[in-house]
Amino acid sequence: MCLKKNCGFSLLEVLISIVILSLTALGAVGLQLDTLQTSRQAAYHSIAVALANELAEEMRSNEAQMKLPDGENLFSSIKYDSRTDNNPPKSSTCYTSSANCGPVELARADIYEWLSNIQRSLPGGRVVVCRDAEPYSEAKASLKWSCSSDARSGFVIKIGWNSKKSQKETSESNEVATPHVAIPVESYVR
Structure with a gap:
């Protein structure tokens, strides 16, 4: 026989x-969502690095364009923001056996x-290709969009996109916070 005080669990204990148990489950769900967001950002970062390397190789392979001064070199004037700019301007197709493309047409197609x-791969993707001696800001401890435009500096491909963190940083402006990737491009041509 049990005493009234010691018989089973009380409703309060249950x-x-x-x-x-509910708080523990909510914590686990929150951790899972954070892991999913981090995985997504890592995938965007990998895509951006691959795309930057792709453009760097296209720039290096178009020797005629890279020999031109910056005002005439089509690669040096790439500034694109997929949130505000229209679709990229279409160009002729230079990837068929019947195509007869020169360096300018090939650069436009690339x-x-x-x-x-x-535009397809990065949400709110933004790109700047420019000459920049210092793509990193020591004061802000981050990459920066502005360029030094020093003709002696090499080209830098800067890519950014909307991420959860950058949306908080730029909630009042219509700008991607900072570039997430900056790849220097050294031309094979001097």
Whole structure:
């Protein structure tokens, strides 16, 4: 026979254990969502690095364009924001056996294809290709969009996109917070 005080669990003990179990489950769900967001950002980062390397190789392979001064070099004037700019300007197709494309047409085709990939692959993708001696800001401890435009500096491909963190940073402006990737491009041509 049991005494009234010691017979089983009281309703209060059961409710407390349910609350503790619920808080633990909510914590696990929150952790899972954070892991999913981090995985997504890592995938975007990998895509951006691959796209930057792709453009760097296209720039290096178009020797005639890379020999031109910056004002005439089509690669040096790439500034694109998929949130505000229209679709990239279409160009002729230079990837068929019947195509007769020179360096300018080939550069336009490469840029069109590349910007289309940026638009499809990165949410709110933004790109700047410029000469920049210091793409990293020591004061802000981050990459920066502005360029030094020093003709002696090498080209830098800067890519950014909307991420959960950058949306908080830029909630009042219509700008991607900072570039997530900056790849220097050294031309094979001098």
